[in-house]
Amino acid sequence: MAEIVEKKLIRHPDVFYYRLYAPLIAAKAKPGQFVIIRIHEKGERIPLSLADIDPARGTISLIVMCVGKTTSELATLNAGDHIKDVCGPLGNPTHIENFGKVVLAGGGFGVAPLYPIGRAFRAAGNRVATVMGARNKNLLIYESEMQSISHRVIVSTDDGSAGLKGVITDALGAWLEEDGADLVMAVGPAPMMEAVCRKTASFGVKTIVSLNAVMIDGTGMCGGCRVGVGGKIRFVCMDGPDFDGSLVDWDALKRRQAMYRSEEKESFEAWKKRHGLEVGD
Amino acid sequence: MPPKKKLIPKKVPAREQDPGKRRLNFEEVSLGYEPEEAMREAGRCLGCRNRPCVSGCPVGVPIPDFVAAIAKGDFEGAYGAIRSANMLPAVCGRVCPQESQCEGACTLGKKHEALAIGRLERFCADWRMRQPLKPLCLPPGPVASGTGGNGKGAGRRGKVAVVGSGPSGITCAYELARLGHKVTVFEALHEPGGVLFYGIPEFRLPKKIVAAEIETLIEMGVEIKRNAVVGKLFGLGELTEKFDAAFVATGAGLPRFMGIPGEDFNGVFSANEFLTRTNLMRAYRFPEYDTPIKTGRRVVVIGGGNVAMDSARTAIRLGAESVTLVYRRGEEELPARAEEVRHAKEEGLLFELCTLPVEITGEDGWASGLKCIRMELCEPDLTATDGRSSAAGKPSAGKPGRKIPKPIEGSGFTIGADTVIVAIGTSANPLLTRSAQGLRLHRGYIEADETGTTSLKGVFAGGDIVTGSATVISAMGAGRKAAHTIHEYIVSQKNVSQKS
Numbered sequence: 001m002a003e004i005v006e007k008k009l010i011r012h013p014d015v016f017y018y019r020l021y022a023p024l025i026a027a028k029a030k031p032g033q034f035v036i037i038r039i040h041e042k043g044e045r046i047p048l049s050l051a052d053i054d055p056a057r058g059t060i061s062l063i064v065m066c067v068g069k070t071t072s073e074l075a076t077l078n079a080g081d082h083i084k085d086v087c088g089p090l091g092n093p094t095h096i097e098n099f100g101k102v103v104l105a106g107g108g109f110g111v112a113p114l115y116p117i118g119r120a121f122r123a124a125g126n127r128v129a130t131v132m133g134a135r136n137k138n139l140l141i142y143e144s145e146m147q148s149i150s151h152r153v154i155v156s157t158d159d160g161s162a163g164l165k166g167v168i169t170d171a172l173g174a175w176l177e178e179d180g181a182d183l184v185m186a187v188g189p190a191p192m193m194e195a196v197c198r199k200t201a202s203f204g205v206k207t208i209v210s211l212n213a214v215m216i217d218g219t220g221m222c223g224g225c226r227v228g229v230g231g232k233i234r235f236v237c238m239d240g241p242d243f244d245g246s247l248v249d250w251d252a253l254k255r256r257q258a259m260y261r262s263e264e265k266e267s268f269e270a271w272k273k274r275h276g277l278e279v280g281d
Numbered sequence: 282m283p284p285k286k287k288l289i290p291k292k293v294p295a296r297e298q299d300p301g302k303r304r305l306n307f308e309e310v311s312l313g314y315e316p317e318e319a320m321r322e323a324g325r326c327l328g329c330r331n332r333p334c335v336s337g338c339p340v341g342v343p344i345p346d347f348v349a350a351i352a353k354g355d356f357e358g359a360y361g362a363i364r365s366a367n368m369l370p371a372v373c374g375r376v377c378p379q380e381s382q383c384e385g386a387c388t389l390g391k392k393h394e395a396l397a398i399g400r401l402e403r404f405c406a407d408w409r410m411r412q413p414l415k416p417l418c419l420p421p422g423p424v425a426s427g428t429g430g431n432g433k434g435a436g437r438r439g440k441v442a443v444v445g446s447g448p449s450g451i452t453c454a455y456e457l458a459r460l461g462h463k464v465t466v467f468e469a470l471h472e473p474g475g476v477l478f479y480g481i482p483e484f485r486l487p488k489k490i491v492a493a494e495i496e497t498l499i500e501m502g503v504e505i506k507r508n509a510v511v512g513k514l515f516g517l518g519e520l521t522e523k524f525d526a527a528f529v530a531t532g533a534g535l536p537r538f539m540g541i542p543g544e545d546f547n548g549v550f551s552a553n554e555f556l557t558r559t560n561l562m563r564a565y566r567f568p569e570y571d572t573p574i575k576t577g578r579r580v581v582v583i584g585g586g587n588v589a590m591d592s593a594r595t596a597i598r599l600g601a602e603s604v605t606l607v608y609r610r611g612e613e614e615l616p617a618r619a620e621e622v623r624h625a626k627e628e629g630l631l632f633e634l635c636t637l638p639v640e641i642t643g644e645d646g647w648a649s650g651l652k653c654i655r656m657e658l659c660e661p662d663l664t665a666t667d668g669r670s671s672a673a674g675k676p677s678a679g680k681p682g683r684k685i686p687k688p689i690e691g692s693g694f695t696i697g698a699d700t701v702i703v704a705i706g707t708s709a710n711p712l713l714t715r716s717a718q719g720l721r722l723h724r725g726y727i728e729a730d731e732t733g734t735t736s737l738k739g740v741f742a743g744g745d746i747v748t749g750s751a752t753v754i755s756a757m758g759a760g761r762k763a764a765h766t767i768h769e770y771i772v773s774q775k776n777v778s779q780k781s
């Protein structure tokens with residue numbers, strides 16, 4: 001059981017920030033790790049990245065976008081409510097050292113986990129630039145947080161409503177052209193990470209990605225999170241979530257992420273009907 | 282020789298759910314004995330003086346004694362006798378491979394059917410669970426109950442961390458609590474029980490039985506910490522600092538894949554994923570429960586052990602039109618319990634024996650079939666080791682002297698399948714061991730001797746994480762043995778510290 005000590009809407013209507021009181025996890029967690037939560041007895045186990053870790057206060061933060069049943073049900077909870085199961089920290093911490101110039105590429109809610117990761121890169125002495133992209137201005141999150149830990153933040157939106165107009169890879173390419181990088185770390189939806197890797201390959205810059213395979217236990221026991229990396233089967237929860245992006249079998253990852261689409265839809269629709277809700281209400 | 286007695290050649294049959302009905306539900310298949318049936322079956326026992334059945338039992342349950350008690354109608358006495366050696370009779374009566382243990386050694390079995398020892402064990406446990414007696418029969422341990430108030434002894438009791446709540450961890454915790462120690466169990470998942478909970482399906486081992494056993498532990502003062510992954514949330518070193526000793530029983534939970542093309546298609550599962558979704562997450566009750574499962578129309582299961590059988594029978598219950606088991610050896614070599622094979626056949630499971638999968642074919646990203654070749658069984662070359670079991674690190678629970686399968690050229694064929702479940706075994710889970718400095722391993726498994734002692738002071742280990750995938754009863758046996766080793770270790774440590 002973990003209490004939600006703070007909740008806020010950070011992007012209307014469907015992205016929420018939750019701070020949970022989980023002192024044991026907060027004491028151990030490192031940037032790049034995640035937790036698996038289960039809201040109630042009949043709930044699904046879903047993985048969520050740590051968007052912040054505060055050992056002094058004993059809290060961890062999550063930024064969650066409502067995309068289906070469990071994430072939307074989570075959004076019905078408020079400060080003072082409890083989450084039945086919170087298991088973590090899981091996965092391996094992001095490998096932090098002084099590489100020199102590090103570029104963080106964040107797509108959508110992927111920016112959130114990049115915040116503690118970027119802070120650690122900076123503390124290790126790196127020059128940190130952040131390139132963050134979204135479809136439009138309203139979908140950008142965490143810009144000021146990223147400002148606080150980056151030497152430079154570049155924003156891009158597909159429609160040009162904020163920052164540069166275009167896809168994130170254009171902005172990233174322009175920045176690599178201008179300043180170069182010793183390491184790129186990309187977090188976001190799989191197609192975005194894949195596109196980033198294609199872009200950075202042309203610059204010959206090593207790129208680490210944080211994969212979001214479908215998980216159940218998160219302890220290496222089910223093999224559901226497996227993904228091909230460099231021709232070998234790897235388990236994201238145990239061997240990852242960070243991998244060298246140039247080695248990832250993206251097609252298989254994307255395909256497996258979509259494996260339960262129809263069931264997920266069924267479950268979400270049924271839930272919405274029961275609650276007389278439309279998405280985001 | 283046993284005294285002269287009129288021989289009844291056949292076991293009293295146990296009532297079972299009708300195959301046609303049960304293939305559509307997850308309720309228990311075997312319904313067990315009524316008291317009268319149990320007494321009748323118990324009456325078949327010859328009471329052999331040399332007690333071969335007891336030697337066949339990995340934990341030495343005093344079988345003839347408990348059977349004699351049943352025959353007299355003294356079910357409480359029978360239960361007590363079993364419980365003196367076996368903490369989980371309701372589980373073992375259901376899942377032990379009796380035919381290769383106690384029943385395999387039974388004198389009756391030489392000419393006739395062996396005594397139905399498993400069914401009798403289960404009968405006692407089920408009977409006891411229905412009684413209003415509380416707590417669930419704890420034979421008093423050598424030391425009075427957990428509070429440890431009695432002067433001299435109390436100071437020598439310690440605090441023990443048990444990692445993993447499978448049969449090995451549960452048994453160790455139980456024994457240690459009986460001996461008066463304060464035990465904390467750390468379990469990675471949200472439900473304790475290990476394979477008993479997430480692996481073995483409801484229709485073979487109802488989860489309420491596992492839950493009742495865990496309840497007993499809690500009543501004895503054992504604390505169970507869920508969602509506590511050792512190696513992540515706590516280091517092993519931290520546990521040995523805060524506790525007098527640690528027992529590691531993390532199982533062999535890491536599923537292996539075959540390494541053939543197509544294993545990343547949608548519709549391909551490890552047996553662990555298929556079973557975890559169904560059992561732990563209750564996907565068979567989706568959408569009431571949130572976790573989904575995909576079962577296609579045509580399911581193929583690769584493997585021949587209990588895990589394969591459980592996956593296949595689960596797929597049948599989830600509504601598959603056809604379920605085919607592909608195994609590279611012959612029927613006699615199937616490592617699954619005989620009863621499971623029989624039940625699976627009755628439920629309509631198809632078998633492709635002496636068959637080796639070589640590729641999973643796909644269409645639009647989904648599995649569409651399994652390409653196979655036929656195998657020919659050759660006499661075992663005793664100088665060579667079996668490739669697969671040696672890859673597992675330790676010999677598996679397979680039958681000795683198994684024949685070696687060799688591919689027959691030009692025998693290729695394809696089985697149509699939209700779901701492929703890989704049940705070819707597991708390897709050691711490195712979650713804990715990776716972070717445990719100084720803990721000696723052998724191919725990922727923890728090196729421990731018969732007493733459960735490892736290379737690290739204060740760290741003991743047992744169950745599948747030591748032996749590789751084995752059985753519930755052997756994991757329990759290791760837990761029990763280690764509990765006594767730990768007890769002696771703690772007492773001797775405390776003696777030393779009291780002297781100094």
Ligand SMILES: Cc1cc2nc3c(=O)[nH]c(=O)nc-3n(C[C@H](O)[C@H](O)[C@H](O)COP(=O)(O)OP(=O)(O)OC[C@H]3O[C@@H](n4cnc5c(N)ncnc54)[C@H](O)[C@@H]3O)c2cc1C
Nearest residue numbers: 046047048049064065068069070071212213214215257264
């Ligand atoms: C390591 C990791 C870190 C993540 N971090 C975050 C985060 O910080 N913030 C955030 O909003 N989301 C994060 N996700 C994604 C999040 O887990 C899914 O959005 C969530 O599981 C969706 O559940 P649902 O019931 O609301 O939606 P559903 O309708 O069930 O699913 C929507 C989509 O989410 C994915 N998904 C579904 N179930 C799972 C599952 N059990 N495990 C993984 N993915 C699943 C699938 O691609 C699916 O198509 C992360 C995923 C992973 C693997």
Ligand SMILES: Cc1cc2nc3c(=O)[nH]c(=O)nc-3n(C[C@H](O)[C@H](O)[C@H](O)COP(=O)(O)OP(=O)(O)OC[C@H]3O[C@@H](n4cnc5c(N)ncnc54)[C@H](O)[C@@H]3O)c2cc1C
Nearest residue numbers: 445447448449469475476511532587744745751752753756
């Ligand atoms: C599907 C299936 C069917 C089977 N059928 C039979 C049968 O019919 N008869 C039989 O005798 N045997 C059977 N077996 C084998 C038997 O279940 C195992 O040999 C036995 O459960 C091993 O017990 P264990 O306590 O060593 O480990 P497990 O039962 O595997 O339990 C290990 C526990 O440790 C936890 N854990 C792992 N790592 C950590 C960590 N780092 N921190 C905290 N907790 C951790 C796991 O979550 C798990 O709960 C079957 C196995 C399977 C998978």
Ligand code: SF4
Nearest residue numbers: 326327329334387388
């Ligand atoms: S071997 Fe069989 S007949 Fe003999 S005592 Fe044991 S159970 Fe009874």
Ligand code: FES
Nearest residue numbers: 218220222223237
């Ligand atoms: S989530 Fe089960 S092995 Fe990774």
